[in-house]
Amino acid sequence: xxxxxxxxxxxTGFLHIGGARTALFNWLYARxxxxxxxxxxxxxxxxxxxxxxxxxxxxxxxxxxxAWDGEVVxxxxxxxxxxxxxxxxxxxxxxxxxxxxxxxxxxxxAQARAEGRPALYDGRWRDxxxxxxxxxxxxVVRLKAPQSGETVIADAVQGEVRVPNAQxxxxxxxxxxxxxxxxxxxxxxxxxxxxxxxxxxDDHLTNAFRQLQLFRALxxxxxxxxxxxxxxxxxxxxxxxxxxxxxxxxxxxMGFLPEAVRNYLLRLGWSHGDDEVIGTEQAIEWFDLPGxxxxxxxxxxxxxxxxxxxxxxxxxPDRLVTLIAPALETARGSALTTEHRQxxxxxxxxxxxxxxxxxxxxxxxxxxxxxxxxxxxxKAATLLDPENRERLGRLVRDxxxxxxxxxxxxxxxxxxxxxxxxxxxxKVAQPLRAALTGRTTSPGIFEVMTVLGRDETLARLRxxxxxxxx
RNA sequence: GACCCCAUCGUCUAGUCAGGUCUAGGACGCCACCCUUUCAAGGUGGAAACACGGGUUCGAAUCCCGUUGGGGUCGCCA
Numbered sequence: 001x002x003x004x005x006x007x008x009x010x011x012t013g014f015l016h017i018g019g020a021r022t023a024l025f026n027w028l029y030a031r032x033x034x035x036x037x038x039x040x041x042x043x044x045x046x047x048x049x050x051x052x053x054x055x056x057x058x059x060x061x062x063x064x065x066x067a068w069d070g071e072v073v074x075x076x077x078x079x080x081x082x083x084x085x086x087x088x089x090x091x092x093x094x095x096x097x098x099x100x101x102x103x104x105x106x107x108x109x110a111q112a113r114a115e116g117r118p119a120l121y122d123g124r125w126r127d128x129x130x131x132x133x134x135x136x137x138x139x140v141v142r143l144k145a146p147q148s149g150e151t152v153i154a155d156a157v158q159g160e161v162r163v164p165n166a167q168x169x170x171x172x173x174x175x176x177x178x179x180x181x182x183x184x185x186x187x188x189x190x191x192x193x194x195x196x197x198x199x200x201x202d203d204h205l206t207n208a209f210r211q212l213q214l215f216r217a218l219x220x221x222x223x224x225x226x227x228x229x230x231x232x233x234x235x236x237x238x239x240x241x242x243x244x245x246x247x248x249x250x251x252x253x254m255g256f257l258p259e260a261v262r263n264y265l266l267r268l269g270w271s272h273g274d275d276e277v278i279g280t281e282q283a284i285e286w287f288d289l290p291g292x293x294x295x296x297x298x299x300x301x302x303x304x305x306x307x308x309x310x311x312x313x314x315x316x317p318d319r320l321v322t323l324i325a326p327a328l329e330t331a332r333g334s335a336l337t338t339e340h341r342q343x344x345x346x347x348x349x350x351x352x353x354x355x356x357x358x359x360x361x362x363x364x365x366x367x368x369x370x371x372x373x374x375x376x377x378x379k380a381a382t383l384l385d386p387e388n389r390e391r392l393g394r395l396v397r398d399x400x401x402x403x404x405x406x407x408x409x410x411x412x413x414x415x416x417x418x419x420x421x422x423x424x425x426x427k428v429a430q431p432l433r434a435a436l437t438g439r440t441t442s443p444g445i446f447e448v449m450t451v452l453g454r455d456e457t458l459a460r461l462r463x464x465x466x467x468x469x470x
Numbered sequence: 471g472a473c474c475c476c477a478u479c480g481u482c483u484a485g486u487c488a489g490g491u492c493u494a495g496g497a498c499g500c501c502a503c504c505c506u507u508u509c510a511a512g513g514u515g516g517a518a519a520c521a522c523g524g525g526u527u528c529g530a531a532u533c534c535c536g537u538u539g540g541g542g543u544c545g546c547c548a
Contacts, residue, residue, distance in 0.1 A: 010548045045547060102546070109544085118472045119544055140546055158475070167473055167544090175546040182548045206474065206543045229541085234481080236540065267497090271483055274496040293483080295476045296541060303482065303498045353511040414507090429507035441509035
């Protein structure tokens with residue numbers, strides 16, 4: 001049997017982090033089984049579905065590099081097919097018309113609740129004579145679900161879960177206006193798309209029982225269900241916008257790499273022994289449904305950042321330069337020259353030991369491409385007092401005479417200079433750093449001088465020294 | 471309220487199904503020290519958990535029951 005999984009979001013908002021994980025698990029499982037990963041947009045609620053949301057979902061999946069197989073299926077396109085099956089059920093006596101008004105239903109629920117009973121439809125039109133039908137009410141179509149016994153799901157993640165059928169009422173298949181409901185559409189589409197494994201958030205677990213009843217009424221083979229736990233916020237409550245229910249685009253903007261997000265999401269609720277860093281190929285090989293935990297996991301930005309730092313260091317340097325180039329151009333206010341790119345490229349490995357995100361990387365790299373005179377942050381400006389500026393002026397003369405502009409030679413000159421001034425190296429290195437980078441923290445100062453090159457280094461130092469004179 | 475699910479360091483988790491090898495392992499974060507021109511990175515070390523109560527058993531983190539806590543679902547939404 002070919003494994004077919006699907007990711008089926010409703011286009012009512014962005015692709016949030018929980019949805020991204022659901023998509024990842026479906027993608028991974030399909031790849032692991034050499035099967036198919038399909039994408040279906042559940043846009044049957046036309047009032048709430050938007051084009052922006054559809055674009056955001058597609059863009060999010062592309063950014064995460066979770067490619068789907070075949071064409072995107074839009075559920076709304078199959079409404080006729082869905083309705084047709086409801087009519088088939090009606091003709092077979094497996095469904096019936098219900099003439100309850102919304103008000104009547106609300107009253108029914110309120111009363112059931114008040115009496116401590118489950119808030120369900122009581123099936124009052126199930127076996128009633130159609131001749132009783134009121135002329136002024138358009139009926140909905142409900143499934144004639146089993147009333148006794150229990151429905152059992154052998155869930156690949158949750159295990160065997162059973163619910164008494166008395167807890168499940170006759171769900172609506174077709175609304176009063178004749179359009180299909182989600183419950184009907186999902187089952188028909190999953191069948192028509194030959195979906196073999198339904199992997200989704202466990203907020204759908206209770207829906208699964210009703211869907212199973214529908215599959216049976218239709219005499220269709222049942223898919224395997226796998227309900228994965230939801231992701232919670234750091235405080236244990238449902239993930240909200242406040243702590244991470246952001247669109248995946250927000251994570252991209254925060255400077256995370258898609259491979260890092262994938263690895264993080266994979267480890268959230270799934271594990272393979274003590275392995276933490278799991279690349280995509282490895283993930284495809286190892287991923288399986290039984291490894292998924294049943295409990296909800298909390299989202300932890302610090303761990304994502306740690307993983308991101310790891311993938312940043314493993315990433316192709318040229319790719320990183322390309323990724324941070326826009327931010328660097330914004331910082332300097334104009335396009336980057338080839339020399340700028342080369343400088344950033346040369347300084348990258350050192351920068352990478354300090355950055356956890358692309359945003360941090362771009363920020364730390366900015367001094368390599370900024371135009372003179374270099375802007376100084378407060379601490380750097382304070383450090384460059386008249387005494388230190390004059391000292392830098394003297395250092396420029398020693399540096400200017402240097403034959404080879406290399407790391408070790410530069411270090412020798414600066415150390416010797418510090419000795420002559422009877423200072424510890426740090427007393428010279430810090431002002432030097434301020435003059436060269438505009439900040440008090442940066443990669444190793446000799447590394448900076450090497451990457452900046454003789455001309456730019458001396459020019460920046462003269463800028464600082466000149467201020468002492470003026 | 472009804473139904474369903476879950477419960478190991480602050481967090482993600484290994485171990486649970488097939489009880490002993492667990493004075494409970496790893497990772498992130500945190501703390502200390504080392505390294506050091508700053509900040510990091512790196513190295514070394516450390517604090518930190520089986521929710522609680524009953525059983526079953528020679529023996530329970532592991533099995534059973536209960537309690538508590540958390541989550542999910544109860545729409546002519548998806």
